[in-house]
Amino acid sequence: MTYKRKTPYLQFKRASDIGFSITLLILLSPLFLVIALLIKASSQGSLFYTSLRVGLKGKPLACYKFRTMYSDADKRLHHLLEKDPLLKMEWAQYQKLKNDPRIFPLGHFLRKTSLDELPQLINVLLGDLSLIGPRPFYANQVTKYLGDKKEKFLSVKPGITGLWQVSGRNLLTFEERLTLDEHYIDNFCFMQDLLIFFKTFPALFSLKGAY
Numbered sequence: 046m047t048y049k050r051k052t053p054y055l056q057f058k059r060a061s062d063i064g065f066s067i068t069l070l071i072l073l074s075p076l077f078l079v080i081a082l083l084i085k086a087s088s089q090g091s092l093f094y095t096s097l098r099v100g101l102k103g104k105p106l107a108c109y110k111f112r113t114m115y116s117d118a119d120k121r122l123h124h125l126l127e128k129d130p131l132l133k134m135e136w137a138q139y140q141k142l143k144n145d146p147r148i149f150p151l152g153h154f155l156r157k158t159s160l161d162e163l164p165q166l167i168n169v170l171l172g173d174l175s176l177i178g179p180r181p182f183y184a185n186q187v188t189k190y191l192g193d194k195k196e197k198f199l200s201v202k203p204g205i206t207g208l209w210q211v212s213g214r215n216l217l218t219f220e221e222r223l224t225l226d227e228h229y230i231d232n233f234c235f236m237q238d239l240l241i242f243f244k245t246f247p248a249l250f251s252l253k254g255a256y
Contacts, residue, residue, distance in 0.1 A: 054234070054235055057235070058175060058235075058238070059172070059175075061176070062169050062170075062172075062175050062176050063169075063170060065169070065176055066166045066167075066169040066170040066176070067170060069166050070166050070167070070170070073163060073166075076160075076163070077163065077164075080111055080155070080160060080163075081111075083151055084111060084112060084151065087149055087150065087151040087152075088112070088115060088116075088149045088151070088152075089116060090112055090115070090116040091112055092111065092112060093109055093110065093111060093112060093164060094109075094110045094111070094112040094113070094114070095107045095108070095109060095110075096108040096109075096110055097183070097184070098181035098182060098183060098184075098203070099181060099182050099183070099184055099187050099199065100173055100174075100181060100199075100202070100203060101199065101200075101201070101202045101203070102199055102200070103187075103195075103199050106168075106173050106174075106181055106203070107168075107173075108165055108168060108173075108174070108181060109164035109165055109167050109168055110161050110162055110164055110165065111155055111160065111161045111162075111163065111164060112152070112161075113148050113149070113151075113152025113153070113155050113156050113161050114145075114147045114148050114149070114152060115147055115148075115149055121146065121147045122136075122147060125142075125146065125147075138218050138219065139215060139217075139218060139219060140183075140186070140219050141215055143215070158249070159249055162205060165205050166205070168205075169205065174202065174203055174204055174205060175202045175203070175204040175205075176204055176205055176206065176242075177204045177205075177206055177207055177238045177241050177242060178201055178202050178203045178204025178207050178229070179198065179201060179203050179204065179207050179208075179209070179226035179229055179230065180203060180204070180207060180209055180210075180222070180226070181203035182198070182203075186219075187199075190219070190223060194227070197227070197230060198223075198226060198227070198230065200230065201229070201230050201233060206241065206242075206245045207225075207226070207229060207241060208225040208226065208228060208229045208237075208241060209222045209225045209226065210245065210248060211241055211244035211245055211248045212225055214248070
């Protein structure tokens, strides 16, 4: 099956993404500077972290984030999961760790407030992401979880915020996230995006499921 989207709404959505991302990047530029200085003072390494994901129609996607982990985070994760079966189970279920020792102290704050994801506004401006959509998958998640629904899940441009983020975020299992993403795709329309947009801010301020 080929999944096609209505062109008029896609054009409106893209225009909105451009307008919002430019406006927010300008307004938040002082905050970007403050965060950058704090990261430099908190941990050695680069300011930004590039998270390699899978975008629309399977296109490789480099998501920009403020760095929240130590420079050797990937190596630390491998050792942690090898040594601790409980952490390995938690990672398998949620694809995240609630008390992740790879994250430096400031990084915990940035993640909890979602400030680490602000650089993704650049991805939105470039057209790699939308403001609202399913969260982008890692390549191994596509292979392991999507199966014969791969084309469906990759038929919509991923977003910074979406149904998963306003429905509990990290309190949900990965399977529950897939269910929400599929619901979003099946009901792709302006009203759904508008509802998610207005729910995003209360979800951010409540910090529910954020870590």
